[in-house]
Amino acid sequence: MGYRPAFLDVSIDLRDLQxxxxxxxxxxxxxxxxxxxxGVGPxxxxxxxxxxxxxxSAMGGTRHQIGGPAGAFIVLVAGCVAAIGVDGLILATMLSGLMLAALGVLRLGGVIRLVPYPVIVGFTAGIAVIIAASQLRDLLGLTPAAPEPGLLIPKLAALWQVRDTLTPAAAAIAALTIAVILACQRFAPRVPAMLVGIVAATLMAQILPAxxxxxxxxxLPSxxxxxxxxxxxxxxxxxxxxFALAFTLLGAIESLLSAMVADQMSGSRMRPDDELIGQGLANIGAGLFGGFCTTGTIARTATNVKAGSRGPASGMIHAGLLLAFLMLAAPLVGAIPLAGLAGLLMLVSWKMIEWHAIASLIRIDRAExxxxxxxxxxxxxxxxxxxxLIGMALTGLLFIARMAHQGMAHPPATLPEEDPDHMVIHLSGPVFFGSVARIEGVLARINAQPRLLVLDMAQVTLIDRSGAQMIRDLSDRMGPRGTRVLATGASPAVRAALADSVALVEPCEGIYKTD
Structure with a gap:
């Protein structure tokens, strides 16, 4: 099925407007x-x-996705601006858009979703900590003499050195913002807590200048x-x-995770390849107008579904309303205190960390x-x-270690009395480079020298070149002793891998018996 943008399924009702x-x-x-x-302008x-x-919303492959700037990108975008400037950021955003669209055209949406869950939880928590650290200056009204270092530990050390410049007014405004948002979320969940918190911070800034x-x-332009x-x-x-490659990797993961959340909440089904194409077009479009990398955002997408969205029209309406605000009320943004926005992002950082997932992983699987x-x-x-990269490498090693324990060789305890010249060894599980040493250890302990050694491969799930070479070495080693080695019961894929390693026969009565 070819690319089908979401706007082709648009139908508007009052729930989409809401x-x-x-x-x-x-x-x-x-x-x-x-x-x-x-590190860019509001x-x-x-x-x-x-x-x-x-x-x-219009060009993606989901019905409820909401796109925009995402907290997960703060670290990457700030690093990009520091290294190559805003013009370089815009270029990297558009290049990322081309890459995302190419991933969709090549039908690689399913591959991106293979990033392991512990890696996602770990890097999301790491991003949250870095975002929180980046907000300490505005949160506390600190005034460092030099630009803050990019890395976490040097940044914290630099801010600690200027702790005497703390501004009580800024800290008070940040505390008020956090308190108002938390109070609204706790006692008035239908109220737009973040907007109310920023309004409260702006009003307080008229009393406590910050x-x-x-x-x-x-x-701001109107x-x-x-x-x-x-x-x-x-x-x-x-x-x-x-930077474009980093934006592409994170954008693909973040947008598809957000789309999965929308599917779970709404019962719809995304088209991952179409979603990547839509994300690519969105980044190219944002770059053309001077914006930066955009992606599907989990919190806003979940809010969209909970608010009654029926399809992509609600996301398009949300963009139109933001444009109306920019045209009619841009001067109001200038009065917002930076400490208030820093307090808001502190809460965003806290909620980015999946505390329940961390506790579950620690409790259930220490390796992961x-x-x-x-x-x-x-x-x-x-x-x-x-x-x-560290997470993916360790995941690969853990997978190999666990799969290695699945590959088994089961030699008979004794030769069948009725046919002492025949021996059957049952192999099972994956026979690959990770399990070869273990299986070889079992085979090496066989002291008997039957005329026919049959390898029962019926329960072998896969075999790689290392496994095939092990069987070939076994055949070469047993041949001079007068023992012929045969393999039987292999699946078509396993037979293909063994074609030049050992003689293959079909299971039949008289070669061996199976229990």
Missing amino acids: AGLTVAIVALPLSLAIAIAS DRGLVTAIVGGFLV PSVFDRFGA GLPMPILPMPDWAAVQAALP AGIMAATFLGVILHDLIMGI
Whole structure:
């Protein structure tokens, strides 16, 4: 089946209007806060939510996905801006869009979903810690003399050195924001808690002066900028490619996870390849208008489903409402205190950590909990990509170790009395490089020298070249002793792997008996 964008299934009713308004209220403060934390202006966060959010809903492969700037990208985007500037970020975003679309065209959506759960839990927790650390300066009103280091430990050390510059007004505004949001979520769950928290922070900032969005970024434009197609040279493309690859990997994982959550909540079924194509088009579109990387966002998507969304129209409506706000009320954004946005992101960071999943892994599977911890440490001590690579490598080693214990060889305790010249060895499970040494150890203990040694392969699930070579070596070793080695009962895939390693026969009475 070919690519089918979600907008072809659009139908609008009042529930979509309600869901779109609800999500827009949630997305507004988040888009501003994520953009500022990422090292770009708040206007770029709104542009990303408007253009990227509209295209994710219209062009993707899910009915309820909400796209926009995501907290998980803060670390990568901030690093990209520090290394190659905002123009480089826009280029990396558009290159990432091309890569995401290519993954969808090549039908690789299912492959991206193979990232192990402990790795996802670990790198999400690591990102959350880094986001929280990045907000300490604005949260406490600290004024470091030099730019903060990028790595976590040096950053914390640098902030500790300027602890005497703490601004009580900023800390009080941040505390109020957190308290109001938590109170609304606890006692008035239908109220848009984050928006109410930011409004309360803005009102308090009129009494306790603290740095605001306007103080750092100036006035916001009252509309979308004109689209601009970058014309980079090869050096700029080379500099942007590593960041584009990182955006692609994280964007694919994050968007498909978000789509899976929507499927579980709504009973719908996503098309992962179409979703990646839609995500790619959304990133290209956001980049054209000066935005940065966009992806499906789990919290906003879940809010959309809970608010009664019937299809992609609600996501498109949410983008339209954000555009209306930008055109009509942009000056209001300048009054928002940075400490309030920092407090909001502190709560976002806390909720990003899947505490129940961490506890479950520790309780049920210590090995996978170790993979989660290693991924987490890789992210916070080095970077996101290193954390994922460490987690994937350890997962592979754990898988090999566990599979190795599944491969078995079961020699008979004694030769059958009625036919002492025949011996049957039953192999089972995967016979691959991880289990070869274990199986060879069993075979090496066979002291008898029958004229016919039959390897029963009926329960062998797979065999690789290492396993096939082991059987060939067995045949070569037993041949000079006058023992012929045959394999029987193999599946077609196993037979193909053994074709040049050992003689293959069909099971039949007289060669051996099975219990």
